[in-house]
Amino acid sequence: MNQSQNTKPAAALVIQGLRKIPLNASILAPLVALILLFAVSSLASEYFLNARNISNVLRQVSYTGIIAIGMTFVIIAGGIDLSVGSMVALVGVIVLYVVNTISDPVQAVILAMLAAIMAGALFGLFNGLMVTRGRIAAFVVTLASMSIFRSLALYFTDAAEVSTRNPIFSNVGGGFFLSIPIPVWVFFGLAIVAHVLLFHTAYGRHVCAVGANPQVARYSGIRVERIVLSTFVIAGLCVGLSAIMLTSRLNSVSPSDAGYFYELDAIAAVVIGGTALSGGRGTVWGTVIGALILGIINNMLNLTGVSPYLQGLVKGAVILLAVLLQYKRTP
Amino acid sequence: MTLSRVLKMAALATALTGTAGLASANDYHIGVTVPSADHGWTAGLMWWAQQATDELSEKYPDVSFTVLSANSGTAQVSNVEDLMIRNLDALVILPYNPATLQSVISEAYEEGIYTVVVDRELETPAQDVFLAGDNPGLGEQAARYIADELGGEGNILVLEGPPIPINSQRVDAFNRVMGEYSGINILASQNTDWNPQQALSVTEDLLGSNPQVDAIWAGDDDVLVAALQAIEENDRDDIQLVVGGGGSQRVIEMIRDDHPLVKGTVTYPPNMIASAIALAVHGVKGERLGDMYHGIPSRVILAADLITADNVEEFYEPDATY
Numbered sequence: 001m002n003q004s005q006n007t008k009p010a011a012a013l014v015i016q017g018l019r020k021i022p023l024n025a026s027i028l029a030p031l032v033a034l035i036l037l038f039a040v041s042s043l044a045s046e047y048f049l050n051a052r053n054i055s056n057v058l059r060q061v062s063y064t065g066i067i068a069i070g071m072t073f074v075i076i077a078g079g080i081d082l083s084v085g086s087m088v089a090l091v092g093v094i095v096l097y098v099v100n101t102i103s104d105p106v107q108a109v110i111l112a113m114l115a116a117i118m119a120g121a122l123f124g125l126f127n128g129l130m131v132t133r134g135r136i137a138a139f140v141v142t143l144a145s146m147s148i149f150r151s152l153a154l155y156f157t158d159a160a161e162v163s164t165r166n167p168i169f170s171n172v173g174g175g176f177f178l179s180i181p182i183p184v185w186v187f188f189g190l191a192i193v194a195h196v197l198l199f200h201t202a203y204g205r206h207v208c209a210v211g212a213n214p215q216v217a218r219y220s221g222i223r224v225e226r227i228v229l230s231t232f233v234i235a236g237l238c239v240g241l242s243a244i245m246l247t248s249r250l251n252s253v254s255p256s257d258a259g260y261f262y263e264l265d266a267i268a269a270v271v272i273g274g275t276a277l278s279g280g281r282g283t284v285w286g287t288v289i290g291a292l293i294l295g296i297i298n299n300m301l302n303l304t305g306v307s308p309y310l311q312g313l314v315k316g317a318v319i320l321l322a323v324l325l326q327y328k329r330t331p
Numbered sequence: 332m333t334l335s336r337v338l339k340m341a342a343l344a345t346a347l348t349g350t351a352g353l354a355s356a357n358d359y360h361i362g363v364t365v366p367s368a369d370h371g372w373t374a375g376l377m378w379w380a381q382q383a384t385d386e387l388s389e390k391y392p393d394v395s396f397t398v399l400s401a402n403s404g405t406a407q408v409s410n411v412e413d414l415m416i417r418n419l420d421a422l423v424i425l426p427y428n429p430a431t432l433q434s435v436i437s438e439a440y441e442e443g444i445y446t447v448v449v450d451r452e453l454e455t456p457a458q459d460v461f462l463a464g465d466n467p468g469l470g471e472q473a474a475r476y477i478a479d480e481l482g483g484e485g486n487i488l489v490l491e492g493p494p495i496p497i498n499s500q501r502v503d504a505f506n507r508v509m510g511e512y513s514g515i516n517i518l519a520s521q522n523t524d525w526n527p528q529q530a531l532s533v534t535e536d537l538l539g540s541n542p543q544v545d546a547i548w549a550g551d552d553d554v555l556v557a558a559l560q561a562i563e564e565n566d567r568d569d570i571q572l573v574v575g576g577g578g579s580q581r582v583i584e585m586i587r588d589d590h591p592l593v594k595g596t597v598t599y600p601p602n603m604i605a606s607a608i609a610l611a612v613h614g615v616k617g618e619r620l621g622d623m624y625h626g627i628p629s630r631v632i633l634a635a636d637l638i639t640a641d642n643v644e645e646f647y648e649p650d651a652t653y
Contacts, residue, residue, distance in 0.1 A: 053416040060409045159494045161430035163454065170434065250408065252430035256493075260403040298406075302413035308367065308377065308400035 029325045030273055030289045037296050037318075045303040053299070055181055061295030062187035063088075063246045064262050065288065068269035069187075069194045070238030072287045073231040075270050076198075078211040078279030079131065079138035081235045084266055086149035087123050088259025091243035093153045094119050096162040096253050105166050109248075113172070117240040123149065124236020128229035138232075146263070153255035163252035173249030183245040188288075190241065195284040207231060211279030269294055272322045293322060358393040361421040361611050362414035364407055365449075365604060367400040370525055371553040372577055375601030375653025376425065382651075383605035387612055394612055404431030411435045421445035421615040423607050429453050445615040449607045451497070459614055461630050462607045464599040466497050468635030469550075469576050470504030472597040476637055477546050480572050480594070484514030485545030488537050490558060492525045492550045501550050501576065518544065523554050530554040534561035546572040552579035552596055552653075559592065577601075578638060578646060579653045587643045598636045598646065601653050606633070 041048045048054075067084050074081045095112045102108035123145070130141040175182045198204035209217040210227045218224050242262075247253045267277075273290030275282025297318050301311045363384065368374035377400055384396035397414060401407035404427040412435060414422065422444050426432040429451045437457040440446045448458040477487065489505065492498035502520065509515045518541045523530035530549070538544065538561060547562075547570060549555035555575035562570055570592065575582050578598035585593040613620060614627040638646050 047416045050416055053413075056409075056412045056416065060412070063405070161428050163430045163433065174434065246405065249434070250405070250431050251434050254404050254428045254431045257404040257428050257431060260405070298409065299413055302399055302410055303417060305397040305399075308398060311400075 030286055030293065030322060033272075033322045033325060034289050034293050034296075037293055037300075041296055041300040041303075044300060047303055048300065053303070055179070055184070057292075057295050057299045058184040058187075059181040059249070060298070061291050062181070062183035063242050064265040064269065064294070065187045065291035066183075066190055066238050066242040066245065067235075067262055068266040068273075068287045068291050069190055069284060070235035071266045071270050072194070072273070072275055072282055072284055073198070073207060073234045074138070075267075075275055075277060076211045076279055076282045077207045077228050077231040078214065079228060079231060080142065080267070080277075081127060081232065082139065082142040082263045083123070083127060083145040083149055084235060084239050085259035085262035085264075086146045086153065087120065087236065087239045088243045088246065088262055089153040089253065089255050089257075090123070090149040091116050091119050091240055092247040092253035092258045093156050093162065093255055095243060095247050096164055097156070099164045099166050099169050100162070105168050108166055109169050109172065112169075113244050116244045117237060120236040120238070120240025120243065121233050122236070124233040124239070125229070127236070128232030131232065132225040132229045150255075153258075157253075157255045159256055161252055161254040169248050170251040171248075173245040173247070174251070183249065186241060186245060190238070191284055191288045198284055203227075203230075208280060208282075212281070265291075265294060268319050272319060290322075293318070359420045359612075359615050360395050360397070360418055361423065361608065361615065362397050362399070362411075362417070362419050363423045363604070363608060364399045364401060364410040364414065365425045366407070366427045367402045369402065370527075370551075371579055371653045372525070372551065372599075372601050375579070375651060376604050378652040379602040379605045380608065383602075383608045387608060391612060394615075396608070401427060404428045407432060408435045411439060415439055415442070415444070419444050421447070421611040423447045423449065423604070423611045425449040425604060425607075426451045426453070433457070445611060447607045447611045447614070449604055459629065460607070460610055460627055462603060462610065462633070463631075464603055464633050465635040466500035466599070467504035469597045469599050470501040470506075471508050472635050472637045473548050473574050473576060473595075474505045474508035476595050476597075476639075477548060477572060477574050478509065478512045478515055481515070481545055483512045485571075486516050486518050486541070486543055488518055488534075488541065488544055488547045489520035490523045490530055490533065490547065490549040490551075490554050491520055492554075493522060498550060505548065523549075523551075523557075525551040525554055527553050527557040530557035531561055534558045535565065538562070538565050538567060542569075544570050546570065546574065548574050548576075550576045552577040552582040555582055555593065555596070562592070577653070578636075580648060580651050583638060583643055583646050586638060586640060587647060589640065595637060595639045598634075598638060600633065602651075603633055606631075 071081060095116045098112035098115045099108045102111055127142055127145055130136055131138045173183050177185055206222045206227050209222055210224050214224050269290035270287050271277060272293055273286025275286060297315055301314060363380050365376050365380055366373050368377050380398050384398055388394060388396055399410045401410050407427045422439050424436060433453050433455060436453060440457040446458040447460045447462060450463045452461055491502050509517060519537050521533050521537060523533050547558050549558050552575040555573055558573060573592045575596035576599060578596055578600055582593060582596045610627055619626060
């Protein structure tokens with residue numbers, strides 16, 4: 001199962017026994033679950049395989065999926081980021097502010113997107129600095145910043161929803177390219193970039209090494225703090241992207257509601273995808289599959305009209321089953 | 332080992348879809364989506380939505396319903412998208428937050444789906460019917476009742492809801508009426524988010540800082556119940572009257588049982604969703620209401636009724652959850 005990558009002698013010791021081949025049990029199990037779920041869903045509802053439905057599901061998945069990709073890096077490096085949902089709201093408020101302030105519609109949208117990416121990175125940097133320089137546990141830092149970001153979003157808007165009359169803004173997240181929604185392109189494009197970053201660069205191996213054992217990683221010359229910090233920035237960047245897609249799809253932002261519980265959906269997607277919450281190993285493809293599983297469950301429950309009271313139970317049960325399935329395979 | 336797990340999962344999934352498969356295609360398919368039951372009023376909403384769809388699908392066999400709930404505005408956007416896949420003829424929606432839902436409701440409406448928007452109005456109208464309760468009326472009725480009961484004089488605490496338009500409509504109307512009474516003094520007006528736990532601590536704080544209080548107005552009946560608890564725990568006998576808003580069955584029962592403090596509340600009925608669903612049934616078929624000479628009205632505002640011991644029986648519905 002384990003495979004050593006003898007690239008650098010110093011890092012080899014650390015990496016040995018940590019890195020796994022992408023296609024092992026921990027990625028196969030969620031894939032099997034996804035295929036099963038897909039098959040069951042298409043039998044359960046005649047509407048499921050409808051092209052528009054598939055495109056809807058993919059779009060619904062993409063907002064949390066994009067965030068889950070960033071979350072994968074944070075979790076592999078041994079951290080957690082609970083602030084992503086609130087950050088979506090705050091970045092969304094910033095996006096709408098920029099869009100509404102600049103009069104030229106094209107300029108406004110471009111600058112708003114840049115502002116979103118920068119703000120996301122900045123908030124991620126804040127989380128990362130608190131974790132690395134402040135030496136506070138990531139759970140505590142992001143629990144606090146979850147509250148701070150949401151509060152700022154509410155303060156700047158007086159808790160009111162903000163919408164825009166910009167004529168082209170809604171084409172970003174609401175638009176289509178080759179009849180596939182743009183957020184879906186962003187989601188899958190980002191997944192490919194993230195996968196390459198995680199599996200085919202020294203940086204990716206360092207992230208895994210830091211998550212598996214920070215002490216050993218430090219002794220083998222990896223700048224642990226810098227790696228941890230960078231994973232939070234990546235998470236922030238992803239939140240920025242997601243906020244652009246979400247607010248432009250809705251042409252508005254609700255500071256109390258945007259990104260509500262996204263942190264839980266993102267963490268669930270990462271965990272279903274086979275990434276260990278304790279850090280050290282995980283895959284981007286697993287996370288993508290995890291996000292798809294969650295999205296299909298939601299969609300199937302809505303399509304088949306399962307009692308709204310029971311939907312939470314089904315979702316919870318499927319998360320547990322998906323995770324049980326894989327942890328038994330990799331003791 | 333794994334195979335059995337896979338089988339278990341498949342069994343679970345089939346069991347679920349089996350129960351859901353009972354709802355088959357009818358002539359008219361009406362989709363309903365409401366915010367999930369995060370407080371008493373929304374729980375009542377869900378109860379009434381299911382009650383109404385059960386009753387109406389029995390009465391009109393050519394109509395079928397799907398009822399969904401969402402715990403956020405974005406989740407409700409997905410609800411509407413998913414409903415639209417299923418050959419929807421009518422959509423009844425109580426939007427979690429109007430601006431977030433605006434674009435997707437417009438999409439449904441422009442596709443020719445008969446759309447009924449309930450309670451929270453869209454900025455750009457995209458509906459056949461808008462149906463709501465009377466928020467300013469709720470504040471007015473409560474204020475008049477309190478002022479009359481106190482004889483136009485007294486100190487009042489106000490327990491508000493979250494900073495959303497519905498709350499400010501209620502509170503502004505309340506304050507406007509109270510402004511007519513020079514003897515009425517509003518000591519404080521605080522946000523409780525319509526959440527009982529928060530209402531309990533807010534009321535405790537307000538009682539602590541205000542030694543002489545004659546009446547409390549809670550913009551929501553669950554908040555009223557929490558406020559009562561704070562009053563009892565603090566042994567306050569200066570308070571003569573606690574008035575609510577909404578019309579929950581618990582408060583209606585108190586009024587019915589001659590509670591010493593709770594003698595009145597004003598309706599903002601969660602069964603407005605039931606009326607909205609009924610309107611959609613007739614609207615989608617192009618029918619008229621009763622002997623009306625016109626089609627379904629485009630705006631329906633339900634009255635805010637004051638409930639006191641005199642008329643409490645009309646509003647008593649022991650099975651309802653709110």
